[in-house]
Amino acid sequence: MAVSTNASEPIRFAYWVPNVSGGLVISKIPQRTSWDADYNRRLAQIAEAAGFDYALTQIRFTAGYGAEYQHESVAFSHALLAATSRLKVIAAILPGPWNPTLAAKQVATIAELTGGRIAVNIVSGWFSGEFRAIGEPWLDHDERYRRSEEFIRSLRGIWTQDNFSFRGDFYRYTNYTLKPKPSAGLPEIFQGGSSRAARDMAARVSDWYFTNGNTPENIRAQVDDIQAKARENGHAVKVGVNAFVIARDTEAEARAVLQEIIDNADPEAVKAFGHEVKNAGKASPEGEGNWAKSSFEDLVQYNDGFKTNLIGTPDQIAERIVALKDVGVDLALLAFLHFQEEVQYFGEQVIPRVRALEAARERRAEAA
Template sequence: MSVQFLGMIGHRLASEIIPATGPIFDKKYIAEFAQAHENAGFDRILVGYWSDQPDGFLVTAHAGANTSKINFLLAHRPGFVEPTLAARKFATLDNLLDGRLAVHIISGGSDHEQRRDGDFLGKERRYDRTEEFLQVVKNSWYSNESYNHQGEFYQAENAFSAIKPHQAHLPVYFGGSSDDAIRVAGKHADVFALWGEPLASAAETVNAVKAEAARHQRDVGFSISFRPILGRTEEEAWAKAEAIRAKAKTQLEQSGYTFGLPKPQSVGAKRLQDAVAQGDRLDSVLWTGIAALVGGGYNSTALVGTPEQVSDALLKYYDLGIENFLIRGFDPLNDAIEYGRELIPLTRKKIAARQQAVSTSTSAVA
C-alpha cells in the first residue's frame, strides 16, 4: 500500500490553545495555510463542516486557487442541499480544482448541531438518508442519461447533470463509527475514516468495515486521525503535551467554548471516551489528554514522542491496513510545517524500505 498524508485547514487561526484571531473568513490565512501543507508534502487537506462557520465549498475554492498540486477533502452533511444540486456543486468544484477533490460525507453525530441548520431527523434515520443521498449523487455523476428517483427522502424526475467530475471517479470518504455508518460505508465509501483509537479497537473497526464491503464485492481504504506532538527527545515531547493540556483546559474554561460538544449520539465520541477510560497513555505513545477534556467529541487523540517514535506508531496502524493518516497540530500552521520537515518524509522512507524489501524477497523466490 502507498501512504497518504492528510492535513486540515481552517478559515482563520484558532485551536484549543490559540484563541480565534483575525476575520472569520481570513483569505490570507486560508491561502498561507493551504500553501504550507502543499510545501510540507501533504497529499490532501480536509476542509471541515460546522453549523455556524463559513461555507466549506468557498474555503476549498479559495485554497485551491492558491495551490497547484495538493488535493482537497471537503466535508459535507447530507440533508441541507438536494443531492442533484450537491452533485453538480461537487462536480463543478472538482473541475475548478482540475480533479483534486474528494468528498467526506458526515451524517451528523449531534442532534443539537443538526437542528441548528434545521434538520430534526434522528441519528439512525440520518444514515438512511445519507445512503439515498449518495445513490442520487452518484447517478448524477456517472449517468450519461437522465434518470428518475423516487425514494423515501428524495424525489427527482428526469434528473441529469451536464457537468461531471473532472476525475473518472471522485473519491468518497465516509465518517461515522456506528453499525449504521458501517452499513452505508460498505456500499458507498472509497475510504472509511476513523478517529485516533488504540490499535486493538481500530483493528476491530477495520475488520468490520472490510467484512461489510466484501458483502457488496467492494474494497475500502482507511484513514485515521491523530494530533502528533513532536519533541527532540521523548521527555521534551511529553512536556509539550502537558503544556498543551494546561493551555487547552484554561482556554476552554475561560471561553466556555465547547467545540459543538457534547455529542451524546456519536458512537465515535463514545469510543474515544472508552479510550480515555483506559488511561492517559495507551499503546506507548497514544495520548488521550485532550480527548478527556472535550469528551471525545472529535479527533482529539495525540501521538507523542520523537519523530522516530511517532513514525513507528503510525506504521503499526499501517500494518492494520490503514494507509491514510490525517495529522493536524494544536499550533495548526506551524505544526504542519514541522510535520513536513521530518515526520512525513521519515514515514514515507520507512514504508518505501518495507516495500523494497518485499519486492526483493519476492524476486529472490521467483
C-alpha cells in the same frame, strides 16, 4: 490480523483545515493558528510542498466549543484549490442543509475548474443543537445514516448517468441529467463515524471511511469489520484515522506541550461537547458512537486525536504511522497546534522517515 488493502502503496496524509476559529483543540492555550483566508491559503501551499495529499475543510453552522467563527466549507475549499496545483481538498457537506442536486452541481463545477482536485466528506451529523438552530429536522441516529447513504447514491447517479431516476425515502429524481459531469474522474467520497450504521454504510457506498483516533489494536478491529463487510458487498473502501500531531526534538518536549494543552482546556466547553457527542452515540442501536469511551482529556481534541499517540520525536511518530498502516490504515488525517510551522516540520522531519520505513519494508518483502 488485518493488513493494508494497499500495502505496497505509501500511506497518504491529510490535514484538518482550520476554517473555523479556535484551532483543533478545546483549549485556551495560545495558538499561532488562524481561521482566516490568507493564513489558510498559505497553509495549503505549505502542506502541498510538505507532501500532504489532502486537506479537509470543516462544516459548522453555529458557534460553540471555541468555534465562534466559521467559513463555509465548499466555497473555502475552492479558495484553497485556487492557491495550489496538486493538493486535493475534501469539502465537508451536511445532508439536510444541502441536497444532492446542489452538492452534485457545486462539486462538478469545481472539479471542472480544478482538474478534478475536489472531494467530499458526507457528514451525517452529531450536533442536534445546530440542526435546531437552523430549523432542520433532527433525525434518529440510524435515519441520519440512511439519509447519508441515499445522498451518496444520488451524487454518484447524478455524476454518472443521464436521465437519472431514484426513489428513496429522502431523495427522489426523475430523468434528471447534469451536464457537464465531472470529466477528470469521479470525485472521491469520504465519510466518518464508528457506529454500526456508519461502518455498514461505508462498506456499501463510500470510497473512504474516517474513524476517530485510537490505538492500533482498536483500529484493527474496525478495519477487519469494515473490510469483511465491504468484500461481502463487492465494494472497496479505504480507511483514514484521525490524529493530533505533536512532533518535537525530544519526547519530553512533546509531552510537555500535550500537558499544557490539557491544563489550559476550557472545562465547560469540553464537558458540553462531550455531553452532545456522547448523547448522539447513545442514540445508536448499540448505544455508543465515536466518543463513547473518551475521557475528559481525550475530548479536548475534537476527534480523539490524542489517542492515536503521534506525540514524540519524528522517529517515534514515523514508526507509529507505519504501525497504523500495518493494521490497514491508508491515510492519516492530522491536526496540529500551530499549523503552518508544524505542517512544514512534519513534512521535513516525519514524512521522509515514513517513506524510508516503507521502502525498507518493501525491500524485505521482495527479498522474502
